[in-house]
Amino acid sequence: MGGKKHKRKRKTKKARQTLADLADTHELYEQAVQSPEADCELFSTIYEELRxxxxALLREDFCGTAQLSLTWCLEDESRRAIGVDYDAATLEWGRVNNLEPNADAIGDRLQLIEADVLEVDNEAIEGADVVAALNFSFCIFKERHVLKRYLEQVYTSLADRGLAFFELFGGLTAIDTDEETRELEDFDYVWEQASFNPITNEIVCHIHFEFSDGSRLEKAFTYDWRLWSITEMRDLLYAVGFENVRVYWEKVEEEDEDDDDDDDGMLEGTGEYEEVEVVEQQDSWLVYIVAEKARADPSGGATRA
Incomplete structure (x- = not known):
């Protein structure tokens, strides 16, 4: 009589985790994208020059992990910050990884608000000296009336004579579909412009991360934006009541090229900014649009700064 054959169970090897599997996307973003020390210095320098x-008080819209707000408070004990973001999970990451380890240093000087920046009750919050919307975050608003509504919110959230900072990019290559890779110490940062619609100026971009073991964190972040122009932003800022809307353009320098290359050197951003009124077009550019809120007039209007 033949008996049943018992199949041997094969031991399966547990898949080895890659560096991409182990990576924390928020940590990667903070290292690759943000430069909070430089931003805080820029805000302070321009405010002191103009005012x-x-x-003292910074409001960071679209604050994410609140790294900028934290840096603002850590650099000066007299400073306070308010971070606003609608993503609860990202705010919680910021509380655990940024705020709690620095609790003794910052005390109660940093407040996080989970809310849509369009819906924040500004009457319940102290007016800020500086409001910042960095990393092109406001480009999430694709319709003119919605962006105008946000800028009205920013205006209301500022103290008298406060300044608003908006970071914006553009240039001839801003509408290309392309990838740009930047090598960092522990990983490569990849910025991909995946699509651009010239009828609506809608642009879709992705951030990927690549690691030394060959693994890749695909579409760690995706952005579906409208690429607003400086002119459109200036017009809307004036329309909601701001005055003296200034443009601070990143200075560039020519990269060195090999002697046997006849082409002109590429222009590279220096990380330093200067106020400009006329500038030549570039393949790519980065600016801060700085809008001044007027001093309140006791009669109910506003006075020019």
Whole structure:
């Protein structure tokens, strides 16, 4: 009589985790994208130049992990910050990884608000000396009336004579579909412009991360934006009540090229900014649009700064 054959169970090897599997996307973003020390210095320098005093309260819209707000508070004990973001999970990551380890240093000087920046109750919050919307975050608003509504919110959230900072990019290559890779110490940062619609100026971009073991974190972040122009932003800022809307353009320098290359050197951003009124078009550019809120007039209007 033949008996049943018992199949041997094969031991399966547990898949080895890659560096991409182990990576924390928020940590990668902070290292690759953000430069909070430089931003805080820029805010403070421009505010002091235009207002003759030092800013104390920063409001960071679309604050994410609140790294910028944290840096603002850590650099000066007299400073306070308010971070606003609608993503609860990202805010919680910021609380655990940024705020809690620095609790003794910052005390109660940093407040996080989970809310849509369009819906924040500005009457319940102290007016800020500086409001910042960085990393092109406001480009999530694709319709003019919605962006205008947001800028009205920013205006209301500022203290008298406060300044608003908006970071924007553009240039001839801003509408190309292309990838740009930047090597960092522990990984490569890849910025992909995946699509651009010239009828609506809608642009879809992705951030990928690549690691030394060959693994890749695909579409770690995806952005579906409208690429607003400086002109459109200036017009809307003036329309909601701002005055003296200034453009601070990143300075560039020519990269060195090999002697046997006849082409002109490429222009590379220096990380330094200067106010400009006329500038030549570039393949790519980065600016801060700085809008001034007027001093309140006791009669109910506003006075020019």
């Amino acid at each position: 003759g005093s030092s800013p």
